[in-house]
Structure formats: C-alpha cells, structure tokens
Amino acid sequence: MRDRAVRDLPPETLLPDVQPAYVSSWMYVFGVLTIAALVMVLASGTALAVEGPQWYHGSNLGHFVNGLHLWSVELFLAFMVVHLWGKFFMAAWRGKRAATWITGAVAFVTSVGTAFTGYLVQSNFDSQWIATQAKDGLNSVGIGAYFNVLNYGQMLLFHALLLPVLIVALTAWHVLLVRRRGVVPPLPEHRRTHPVPPSTGVTT
Amino acid sequence: MSGLLAALIDLGSGPVYVNWWVLHISAANLVVIGVMVLLFLGALLVPFPKGKRP
Secondary structure, eight states: OHHHHHSSSSSGSSSOOOOOOGGSSSSGGGGHHHHHHHHHHHHHHHHEEEEHHHHHHHHHHHHHHHHHHHHHHHHHHHHHHHHHHHHHTTTTTTTTTTHHHHHHHHHHHHHHHHHHHHHHOSSSHHHHHHHHHHHHHHHHHTTTTOOOTOOOOHHIIIIIIHHHHHHHHHHHHHHHHHHOOOOOOOOSSSSSOOOOOOOSSOOO | HHHHHHHHSSSSSSOEEEEEETTTEEHHHHHHHHHHHHHHHHHHHHHHOOOOOO
C-alpha cells in the first residue's frame, strides 16, 4: 500500500511549485479559496463547540465567533459553487478524472447537509421553527425514520462530528486525485472526438 | 458610514421576495447569486498576472 501510494503520488509532487501555463487564470483560484474558507469554518466551529451556546449567544466574543462561523460558511459555499461552475464548463472529468468530479460532487451534497444541520443546531427559536418545517418534507419521503430533525442531539452530532469528518476526508481525497492526474487541460479549440490523455502530475 | 449602510440595508422591515414562475426567492439571496455570477465572469475576463520567466 505504501509503495502504491508513493508510486501514484510521488511526495515531491504533493506541493508543486510549478504549473502548466493554462493554470494561469483566476478560475483556478476558487478551489483553494474553498479550502481556506473550510479551514475557517472548522476553526470557528471548534471554538463554538468548546464554549457552547451560552457563550456564543451571550457574550460579545461569542457573537463574533458565531458570525465568523456563519460568514465563513457563506464564503465556503459560494466559492465551492463557483468552482463547480468552472469545472463543469471546462468538462474537468476528462482524462480519467471522473473520481475527481465524483468526490467533488459528493463533498458538495455533504456540505449542503452540513449547512442544513447547522441551521438546526443554532439553539434558538429560529432553529426550532426550521426543524418543525423541515420534518414534514423529510418524513413524507421516509427519511424521517432515520434522520429526525427534532432530535437535537442527533442533529448536533451529525453537524459537529459525522458530516465534518466526511467533508474533510472527501476534500483530502479530491485534492490527492487532482495531484495524481494533474489539472485538466483546456478544451481543444476545434472540437474533435479524441480522448484526453490523463496527465501524470504537474508538468513544467 | 454605518448609517449609510443601515439606510441601504433596512433590517427593520420584513424581507422582500421575488416571485417569477415557480421561483420564490428573497431579494438578498438573488443579489448573492448575482454577485457569484459576476465573480465567475470576472474570473474568466480579468487578466491573471504573468510572472517573469527565471
């Protein structure tokens, strides 16, 4: 397993300092912006978890960190969606990059679920209202049997433990896949039905 | 400055919703989506600084 990992992901290519010329575009910045926002989300979320709702609802610093968590989530989702738009329109699944696309798509859906459970665990009247409205839709399709939005403990553990672990794992896998295959080349100027060969990593 | 921003973004009155066809969305959410579209177009059109070759 170690030999395979070193063969597929040579350590010297994990933090590349050169990139293909076509990567010189602002469109390629949104992936790392998403990761930077995720780091802020995790840091502020950890502070909220350590201190608890009396702190983040009752103190000035708690309010501020609560706001940091909200706005870093807003930026995380906005940057992720713009990154998704860019990858879709450049058909970034070409050249054996299907797994990269799939891990990204699953990370997106997981992020939406994490945001929804976050809304449910604000521990205020807003979140109670959201829970009572959301239960009807989820119960009508049977999900309510396993995922009870009125069960605060379950929602909190989904939001603060299960889903963030999944997001971090998917993000790491996604980035390693990008390192393995390299950044997808641009679409050819004159479209032909020839397959895009997979890159073996960063090229100079 | 804060007074100007408060006048522009009045949080005292209720939210404004835009209804068109099946779409029912708040004006604030629509603005966010508009900004994201502008960001996407800007990423395509704004020149990226080119470094000097060593």
